[in-house]
Structures are given as structure tokens and as C-alpha cells.
Amino acid sequence: MALPPKAGTWRCFEPALEQRLLTLSHYRQALRTAAEQHQLFLVYQPKMELSGERVVGAEALLRWVSPEFGFVSPADFIPIAESSGDILRLGSWVIDTAIDQLEQWLAQGAVPPDFRVAVNVAALQLMQPGFADGLITRLAHSRLPPGALEIEVTESGLMQNMELALVQLNQLAAAGIGIAIDDFGTGYSSLAYLKTMPVSVLKIDKAFVERMDADEQDRGLAQAVIHMARILGCETVAEGVERPEQVALLRTMGCNLVQGYWYSPPLNPEAFVEYCQSQNG
Ligand code: C2E
Ligand code: MG
């Protein structure tokens, strides 16, 4: 039974809100134990060279299959982990696992020697002052050349603390680690800032790619990103490629790499190796 609130105290009258808060803390708690209980794993989506259609890299994507909730999308649980700070621990696990995986693939000869793996890095990770140092040290303790690792950061991730982001990105880039701007074109980064950043890849957001064969403006925007990348000396990766029409357009536009369901969904490590071998011979 609900009691009336005392004057000057705050109460939550909104049952839906209360429920949401409960659910949120419940999710947070579940996510916290997920790592220990092996409910988290990485899948890898191939990145294809558009000229030869060879697999030249992969994006590592985090998956959570919970006994309680089933499959939970990273679009839902990453923001939860960011809000609790758990993304820091989770993010290091992702980096460690992706590095271990690539070492193993290279040792087996399952991927080409110049293969690159990209990991997504959340704003909060980038805002930890020791992030770049930690990553460089971790990589130095591996058998990978620094160029084998790329981080994907979003524009909003960079904008949260431009100065600190720039210091860390400069460190990472100087060590040879690739820097990709993810979902490019959907954030607010200014061209002036972009010029000062040691960016090596622009990833054209799938929103533009999705409609590029039907919408002239989206096609124009995708082309503009490719032009801009060339001016900045960056590569371009188109994400969310689902149809051959998009591939044909991207090829004429001079895009470098493509990623999307047309080629392959994200795959578990075994399936990834099979795909690589079937494509690269
Ligand atoms: P993102 O980094 O932009 O990743 C691309 C998303 O597009 C992935 O969704 C991928 O599965 C999906 N995708 C790939 N090809 C296609 C396609 O052809 N069509 C469509 N419609 N979608 C495609 P996913 O795996 O659900 O991840 C969603 C987002 O969650 C990621 O977006 C990234 O921002 C975040 N995320 C995933 N793993 C991690 C992680 O380890 N750390 C962090 N911080 N964020 C992560
Ligand atoms: Mg990404």
C-alpha cells in the first residue's frame, strides 16, 4: 500500500519509472557476473578490401547471452555498462581477448600477416588518463605488431573531452595503433578538430550506406566522406553493406573497405577462419 509522502521528501510516484530503475540495477548486476560466468564473448565481422574482395581485417563485437534475458544487444547493454563504469573492466577484457585471438590466428596462419583487428572503445575508456599507456604496454607484451590493432571511437566519444582524447590518440597513433572514427557523419565533430586528430580511418555510418542506392543525397554524403577522408589521408570503411548495388556504387566512389551482411554477419572465431579461407584461398 502506498503511503502519502512526507512534506519535503521525494518519492517516486511513477510505477513505470520505479520499475525501470529496478530493471536497470538488475541488468547492471547481471552484467557484472556475466563475465565471470562466461556469458560474454566476441564475434568478428570481416572487413573486405573492395578492390580485390579479400578479407583484410575484422571488427570485434561484444555479445552477451544471459541465461535470464537471452540475447541482449550491445546497443542496450553497452550504455548500461558505461553508466555504471563497468565498461572499463569489460573494455579491457575485449582488448585482451581480441589480441589473444589475433595472435592465435596469426600463429595458425589462418589470416594474412598484415591482418588488422578493430575493437570498439567507449568514451569512458578513452577518458581514463592511463588508457593509451595501458594499451601500448599490453600490445608490447603481445607478439603483434602495433599496426595489427585499431580502435574505433565515435565522434561523441571524442567530443566529451577533446583535449584528453587528443593526447591519448596522439600517443596511440605514435605507437602505430590505428584510429577509426565510427559512425562517421552522425556526430558533431568539426572539420577543424578532425584535422588535428591522428585519424587513420573514417567509417561511413550505415545510415548513409543503407539508402545510398535509392537516395541521391545520401549517396552524395557518402561520396563527401570519401573525398574528405582522402584530403585527411585516411582510409574509408563503409559499414552496413547489404546489397550488391551498394558495393558497385562504393567501388566507383573509391571507398577502400566494406563491411556488412552482404559479405558476412559477425562470426564466431571458428566460422571466421572458415570464411577467411573461403574468400582468400
Ligand atoms: P558499431 O561499432 O557501429 O558496429 C556495427 C554494428 O552494425 C554491429 O552491431 C554489427 O553487427 C551491425 N552490422 C554489421 N553489418 C550490418 C549490416 O549489413 N546491416 C545492419 N543493419 N547492421 C550491420 P552490434 O554488434 O549489435 O553492435 C552495436 C553497437 O554496440 C556497435 O556499433 C558498438 O557501438 C557497440 N559495441 C559492440 N561491441 C562493443 C564493445 O566491445 N565495446 C564497445 N564500447 N561498444 C561495443
Ligand atoms: Mg564499431
Ligand code: MG
Ligand atoms: Mg559503426
Ligand code: MG
Ligand atoms: Mg553504431
